[in-house]
Amino acid sequence: MNKDLKIKVKSKFNFYPVTKENWKDFENLFGEKGACAGCWCMLWRLRRKEYDRLRGAGNKRKMKSLVYAGIVPGILAYDNENPVGWCSIAPREDFPVLENSRVMKRIDDKPVWSVVCFFINKARNNPLAFFSRRR
Numbered sequence: 001m002n003k004d005l006k007i008k009v010k011s012k013f014n015f016y017p018v019t020k021e022n023w024k025d026f027e028n029l030f031g032e033k034g035a036c037a038g039c040w041c042m043l044w045r046l047r048r049k050e051y052d053r054l055r056g057a058g059n060k061r062k063m064k065s066l067v068y069a070g071i072v073p074g075i076l077a078y079d080n081e082n083p084v085g086w087c088s089i090a091p092r093e094d095f096p097v098l099e100n101s102r103v104m105k106r107i108d109d110k111p112v113w114s115v116v117c118f119f120i121n122k123a124r125n126n127p128l129a130f131f132s133r134r135r
Helices: 020-030 048-054 057-068 127-132
Strands: 013-017 074-079 082-091 113-120
Touching (some): 020 057, 020 074, 020 082
Antiparallel strands (some): 074 082, 082 113
């Protein structure tokens, strides 16, 4: 791999890590239900029993505590000032469910990062919503 390779991508979107400073944007993007049935993107971060027990407000509290502890659980996509999308990306070790999966087990012991979730607000005025529509 060429380490000097630089790729520039023109985009009308801006991408920022989720931090306590923009927690409200994350919260607004995910809405009252926490994106998908109270997940708050904790499905891969918690053992199944704990995830099910905390579904909804509990998962939201868990995610917020990660963010407020200085852990960056992913990035937000913005269209101007509006949060329109989310990507959960972190070192594989941050996702215990993935780490313990028999189906998706490690192929070696090299450090890797994993993308486990994309969430796009499907509002009509969201330019990213195009990517979430089935064809």
